[in-house]
Amino acid sequence: ENLKTGETFEETYDKLVMTTGSWPIIPPIDGINSENILLCKNYNQANEIIKESKNAEKIVIVGGGYIGIELVEAFAESGKQVTLVDGLDRILNKYLDAEFTSVLEHDLQERGVTLALNQTVEKFVSNESGVVTAVKTPVGDYEADLVILCVGFKPNTDLLKGKIEMLPNGAIVVDEYMRTSDEAIFAAGDSCAVHYNPTGGSAYIPLATNAVRMGALVGKNIVSPTVQYRGTQATSGLYLFGFNIGSTGLTENSAPHFGVEVRSVVVEDNYRPEFMPTTEKVTMKLVYEVGTNRIVGGQIMSKYDVTQSANTLSLCVQNKMTIEDLAYVDFFFQPHFDRPWNYLNILAQAAVEQERKLAK
Structure with a gap:
């Protein structure tokens, strides 16, 4: 329907892209x-x-x-x-x-x-x-x-209701090439469910970061399947009254709703050595799966801007890294920026130590 004139007409397509948000x-x-x-x-x-x-x-x-x-x-x-x-x-x-x-x-x-x-x-x-x-x-x-x-x-998908697979809330389910259950119809953005890496299932997580990635992948794959979707950890950042905050993946509170059994550690430390002219406290939390020690989420907050560390934790989740992997991964040391052990190393080492004590 032409919303200006009220005229209705039919149009054909070879491929249809739904980005109705x-x-x-x-x-x-x-x-x-x-x-x-x-x-x-x-x-x-x-x-x-x-x-x-x-x-x-x-x-x-x-x-x-x-x-x-x-x-x-x-x-x-x-x-x-x-x-x-x-x-x-x-x-x-x-x-x-x-x-x-x-x-x-x-x-x-x-x-x-x-x-x-x-x-x-x-x-x-x-x-x-x-x-x-x-x-x-x-x-x-x-x-x-x-x-x-x-x-x-809520996803704006009434136009396709009953025509393709959706979640109960109306979010369109897509495969790794952004195709719906009708291979001639692609979808991206807030109208879609995402592949949620912490659980391996589908979830509705409307974020701009998800939308821009999915939209780019539609362009890559619309002629033929070419580039696979890597999924999302729902990584996000926030600046609030001087606090720099980042989070990714499951929280300890959300994990039970997704059927994932987790443990967590919380660590507070300085982001760089105490002998420097100034430093700042960093509060961190690591969430990992019981049994596998797979990292499934993390949170970080400080008056110093540590938000890029949420991206590091996001990569840990996507690549199914364990707490041991993060505890001893190679991060640089320069006292202007961090400690000989990066604060993320220290966080993961606390999780490793927690598991060692529980195994006794």
């Missing part, structure tokens, strides 16, 4: 259509948020993922009264374990942010003009001039 989840909550309840995904929505927030003092963010947290930071730094509502008991639950989120939550509260965690939104309260005034949860009401929903995304 995703759309924010809009929960069926009483009052959801009140004015000043906004979504945050695309450029136009971002501009609308910027415009409406200029005259808003009390802002409620619903959803404690990356987008929600970055909005919280932006509004807190601009002097707004910010409340974060999330149905889970911790922020950034998909990406970080409690050792990290507890530090970040404390910092947010120190900066005046109200955390309404483990609370679901029951109703959006509005005035006689239909403008939102409060967000109601089982715990209480939170006043709001502006509400932004960041509760996740």
Whole structure:
């Protein structure tokens, strides 16, 4: 259908590429259509948020993922009264374990942010003009001039429903060449499930990094199967109030949901020697599979920028490296940058030592 003229027509194809992306989840909550309840995904929505927030003092963010947290930071730094509502008991639950989120939550509260965690939104309260005034949860009401929903995304794939294989949420299943169950139809990006290397199965992980890789692979493979998809670890990074944060793969919290039995170690160390003029603490966590010692995830956080180490851990997961591999892998030493044992070596050595003690 031509959306400008209303004309409908048929078109044929030899190969069809579906990159229809995703759309924010809009929960069926009483009052959801009140004015000043906004979504945050695309450029136009971002501009609308910027415009409406200029005259808003009390802002409620619903959803404690990356987008929600970055909005919280932006509004807190601009002097707004910010409340974060999330149905889970911790922020950034998909990406970080409690050792990290507890530090970040404390910092947010120190900066005046109200955390309404483990609370679901029951109703959006509005005035006689239909403008939102409060967000109601089982715990209480939170006043709001502006509400932004960041509760996740769903694949925009209704056009192909019932025609190709999908996950229950509508994410398109593709093979290693980006082909769907109909080999004439390719798909990439947020409309797709990804091959999740920590588990070896399919998962819906809408990230820009996944999208650009998958899109490039469609171009490589559309004439004939040429370059295989290597899968993803869902590696991500975040800068929040001075903390540099990176994560990849499974967390200790998420592993049971994927049916993977894991153990983990947490280590805090300085990123470079103490004899240097300055150094900075690095908090690290390594998650590995019980029985095989295969690394399946990791998290790292510091006021120093250590986020590239999340990429190193991502490579460990993709290549099925063990804790022993990482413990003694060759990393350079230069006291401006790290220690004789790189902090990732030290982290993995702690895991090896943990396993040695458990084997006694």
